[in-house]
Amino acid sequence: MQNVILERDGQLAIVTVNRPTKLNALDDQTIAELDGCIQQLSADAAVGAIILTGAGEKAFIAGADITVLAKQGVLDGRDNARRGQALTQRIEDSCKPVLAAINGFALGGGLELALACDLRFASANAKLGLPEVSLGIIPGYGGTQRLPRLVGSGVALQMILTGDPVTADEALRIGLVNGVFSQPELLVSVKAIASKMVSRGSNALALAKQAVRRGSHMSMQDGLALEADLFGVISSTTEMKEGMAAFLEKRKPAWLRG
Ligand code: COA
Numbered sequence: 001m002q003n004v005i006l007e008r009d010g011q012l013a014i015v016t017v018n019r020p021t022k023l024n025a026l027d028d029q030t031i032a033e034l035d036g037c038i039q040q041l042s043a044d045a046a047v048g049a050i051i052l053t054g055a056g057e058k059a060f061i062a063g064a065d066i067t068v069l070a071k072q073g074v075l076d077g078r079d080n081a082r083r084g085q086a087l088t089q090r091i092e093d094s095c096k097p098v099l100a101a102i103n104g105f106a107l108g109g110g111l112e113l114a115l116a117c118d119l120r121f122a123s124a125n126a127k128l129g130l131p132e133v134s135l136g137i138i139p140g141y142g143g144t145q146r147l148p149r150l151v152g153s154g155v156a157l158q159m160i161l162t163g164d165p166v167t168a169d170e171a172l173r174i175g176l177v178n179g180v181f182s183q184p185e186l187l188v189s190v191k192a193i194a195s196k197m198v199s200r201g202s203n204a205l206a207l208a209k210q211a212v213r214r215g216s217h218m219s220m221q222d223g224l225a226l227e228a229d230l231f232g233v234i235s236s237t238t239e240m241k242e243g244m245a246a247f248l249e250k251r252k253p254a255w256l257r258g
Contacts, residue, residue: 003030004037005055011048011198012191013041016055023062024054026109028083030065034113035087042094048198050094051190052117053101054110057183060102060126061110069137077140084109084141088116092213095206097197101190102126103183107165112141115150118209120176121190122168123183128176129165149216151175201239201255 005016015037017024026034041047054060064084072080091098091113100106100114102122111128114120122128130139130147138144139160148156151174159166171177181189197205207230215223234240239255246253 001033001037003027004033006037006041008047009191010195011046012051012194013044013047013049014051014053014187014191015041016053017061018055020054020056020059022065023059023105024056024110025062025065026084026113027065027068031083031087035083035090038087038090038094038098042090042096047096048202049097049099049194051099051101051187051194052091052113053187053190054103057104057125059105059110060100061107061113062105063108063110063131064141066135069135081140084112088112088142088146091116095209097194097205097209099190099194101186102128102168102177103186105165107131108139108143109141112139112143112146115146116142119178119193120171121179121181121186121193122171122177123186124168124180125183126168126171126180127165128168128171129163130160131163131165133161134163147176201243201253203237203239204234204243207234 003017003019005018007014015034017030017034019025019030038050041050069080097119098117100117100120102114102120104123104126106114106126106128108131111130130143132139144160147159155174166174166176168177168180172180211227211230215226218226242255243253
């Protein structure tokens, strides 16, 4: 890969977008590399959780690459949006927890990638926004759909229609991020949170994520039916037997890992 660095730290996979001179802007190559990377990591039984971050101290991802967007017409504009949406959907659908470590600017497509992650943590210097209208376009990687679902349509419309970014503290206040850390502490703190997740049952993590993700598009009744079905599925696993046995025997669970 040219624009993405993949590192492993035990069961954690750290995916770093690495175009710091362009503030990690997403060109076609970077999107394709990220897409392949998330696909590969999601299928890897030895990976417990995925952390997505950006290279350098200035930017997480400063959006889609504007030099590419500037050349697009109707059809390739739609194709660009679909490629970005496919990547955000792949992140959302991953059976692993995906955490965004937002280490600076998360603008446009950068915020849209973060919105597809399960949890978002920002460095204190981060700025998060959807500035597309200031470029004469609209968000196209899922921002118009995921941002209002996360923070409510009033706050989302203010961000989308003004194009103004919010600070990390404001993002915490409106529920856009789960926590804020100093720049040097960000990655280590996100790794600690991800490590806690991977100490739990991996099938339970995958099915709990699925229940929340799929359930958010359903009626309460259908969502509860889904939850009961998935509860039935998890109840048939050796992981469940080990989790229960460990509690009753007053020991830590010894999960089977791939
Ligand atoms: N696409 C392509 N290149 C980008 C980019 C993007 N989204 N964001 C930043 N860059 C490039 C700049 O063109 C510049 O390249 P250069 O050195 O070859 O001229 C480099 O990254 C550094 O950016 P610069 O603008 O000089 O940094 P800054 O500190 O003055 O400003 C930002 C930082 C984030 C405020 C500014 O880069 C910006 O507004 N970027 C665009 C954000 C955006 O609109 N994203 C949504 C796209 S849909």
